[in-house]
Amino acid sequence: MNYVDLLALLPVLILALGSVVILMVGAWYRHWRNLLLGGIGIALLAALTAAFCPPPVVEVANLYSAGPYARFFTMIWSLLVALVLLLSLRYGKERRFDGGVYAALILFSAVGMSLLSAATSLIGVFLGLEAYTLVLYILIVFDRESTAGAEAGLKYLVMGAVATGFMAFGIALIYVGAGTFHLPEAFTAAMVDGHLRPYTLLGWAMLLVAIGFKISLVPFHLWTPDVYQGAPAPVGGLLATGSKGAVVAAFAALYFGSGSAGTEIETLLWMLSAVTMLVGTFNALVQRNLKRLLAFSSVVHMGYLLIAFLAGGPEGFSSIVFYLVVYTAATLGCFAVIASFSNADSEPQDEKDLQGLGYRYAFRGALLSVFLISLAGLPPTAGFIGKFGIFAAAIKHDQLVLALIGVFASLVSVYYYLRVVIVMYLADVDPKHALHPGCRSEYLVLFFCLIAVLLLGIYPGPLLDLTTLLVK
């Protein structure tokens, strides 16, 4: 590795080194607020570098890409962790989180997510994934007072370990077939007469299982609601957006880059997509807890994304990238609303906590409605354009049945998202519950998400063009 390689990896290095520095400083200097602000600064710096500092080479050490696709996701995940840190300013202070450790871990999760989205080798995929999964094990149980957090952490740990096992074994099998870890050769070299060798196919399937665990496809989704419910709200936001988005981004690069290897598992993906959408939808219908609802909503959204995988083509690929951004903004917004309502000892997430909330806290009630409407995919929010892209790609490439299932799932999803809106606005006001009035940093996060959701809904042109460029 030489200077040029380091320069190509600069944004990730900034995140990683920054994380270490903050960890060290935090050991002596225990000022919560300044440590977090430092973390935010580092994340923003990394985002700026990723956006404006062109890399001298496109691939580093045969492991990671520094191309536009990788840089784009590095930027998005850096911004994401900056927002998550901003969101934690009050939340973590009231719970006496350790500033240095917390900021360092969150930054390091961005390192993992960026590396994963940039991976051009199966080893790179493994390293990136493990880098941030390890961090998340700790972050989920960061609130030591919370028993639900401990339960969530244990669940995530066990499931994560199983997934890691599958992934490692899968990678090993693929290596046996091709003799290389590098993508896409790992797949193309294993092709015989246009089909994958059996070993490689088995490896591919095991890789798919690991991915299924991470992005909670049915039937690997069972951990999701408990973990979301137990994790601290800002960490939950990170889990639901970045930790899944990075896997999807890596999977998309792998799937679309490996040529006809993708078609080998099409039937499997088709079934996963259909089952994920349907089971997720029906489970979401009966949830009475906002965080659990968001968990099943994320399951369904991953099902929609699989439609775009199957649709294929540049339309499918670019719609995945666009959808990830839109989904991230809206979901983070929902978790931000929850975090901003949290008091030192509680998070409002049950239906009864939300009753009449739309009137007592008009601004945040309206915002939560907008985010949910975006998740439901109704215009004029960004969610509509995102779904539009996916369904348009699906219809173009004759995935009509999946598109119909997707439409059905969207239709039902409107019901469970609007249920929350109904509770906020239609139920009678219950004045007993006093929620936190929120503070400026939280409003800033909310505002950012709102702008993203509305702007991408009304004027999505630039980002759509960008995503088309990225996938070329």
Next chain:
Amino acid sequence: MDPSIATYPDFPWLTLLLVLPLAGALLCWLHRHRPEECRWYALAATLAVFVLSVWIFVVMPQEGVRWFLYEDAAWIDRFGIRYTLGLDGLSLLMIALAAFLQVIAVLISWPVKKHVPLFFILILLMETGVLGVFLALDLVLFYVFWEVMLIPMFLLIGIWGCERRIYAAIKFFLYTLAGSLLMLLGIMALYWIHGEQTGVYTFALSALRQTELSSTASFWLYGSFMIAFIIKVPLFPFHTWLPDAHAEAPTAGSLDLTGLLLKTGAYAMLRFGFTLFPEMAQKSLPLLATLALIGLYHAAWVSYLQKDAKRLVAYSSISHLGLVIVGFAAWNVTALEGSILLMVAHGISTGAMFVLIAMLEARTTTRNLDELGGLWHCAPVLSAFLLLFAMASLGLPGFGNFTGEILVLIGAFKSHPLWAVLAMAGVVFSAAYMLRMVRRTIWGPSGKLAICHDLTIREYLVLVPMAIILIWIGLYPATFLEPLHETAVYLLNDPVAVKLAGGGR
């Protein structure tokens, strides 16, 4: 620029039309802590839209021009989606109706006490959605506005409705959304088919209508569009959401539902359904007429049996819309003009009925016909208005509804005498249920009465303009038919349609 487009002043009047309610909504949001002011902002915004639409109505119509006003700008290039708005005779009437009824809706909502700012914000947002539907000429833009109407209406029913409001709101929402999502798939399929044929990927109505479709494809696509529109109109058997929504909605909600939302369904059939798939449309006309006639009789019958005055009027609405669709199905200029005129007249007369029932309810605390009666003694003017609008509704000559109905019947008789005869007989039913309602409320022994006073000034302000316009349409329909005529001819005499109909009638 297309020569068929008028080049009146180069100002985005149509965008202004859409932005004014939004600006009103923003003002309401900014002043949400002073609810009394919000009412005035809402009134100002709706009045501004109304004045602008009247001005457009008076100034814009020109001879020999397809679009009186037209705006076009790139919106989402990646998918070829454009921001295209166009105003022709059909949109013009619908815009004027919407603008007028929204002023009325704000006026009758003056006494709303609960969450006032939000109420007016929603009314204004819905106005933008409805106006957008009547103007959009790009299918995705149209779809966006079509959905934007939904959420405000959902919340209006859900927050300010009566007892079973949440049930009604969700039923309304899911019914309409199911239809429109299918339509979205249809829109996308049409987009790809057109793109593959011509290499130009666009959602523009004018381009997509030239797509050549196999008969299977056009069957499914036409179906996916029409289901959405039929649910909205609503035609039998997709009408069951309507009585619930009407019965539970607040007065302004009922008024908007009947006056605007139902009209968007019928409008979209003409603008999109029939235009995009002329061949399939021709084939489907008998089916549409059959559904419309079944609905006409069924709804009239059910209406006759209602105890709740509001449900009675709601069912009457379905019945009248049936006649409108019969007019479409007759497929000639006379009937089409009649249908469109009837849509306007029905919006006003039925809207007025809902307003009057709300006024009644405010005085008697009930809408149950069994508990009402003898109203004439305590509120003669109110009763007189009730009688007047009931007469208009049942099609008494001199009122707008009669003009519309007679044109529909004449037109239908020319092409399909049987439909005309059946529709004519159905109209008689409306006399039955309307007169029954009037008899039970105005005359008879005195019923329940909480407070007894006649109309207030605000209520006069609401009712008198409605009556005037209704009589105007009845006595001198030319004002409204003139700008419409060329558009009606154009809608029917599409080159494609003319060829099919054997040279045009």
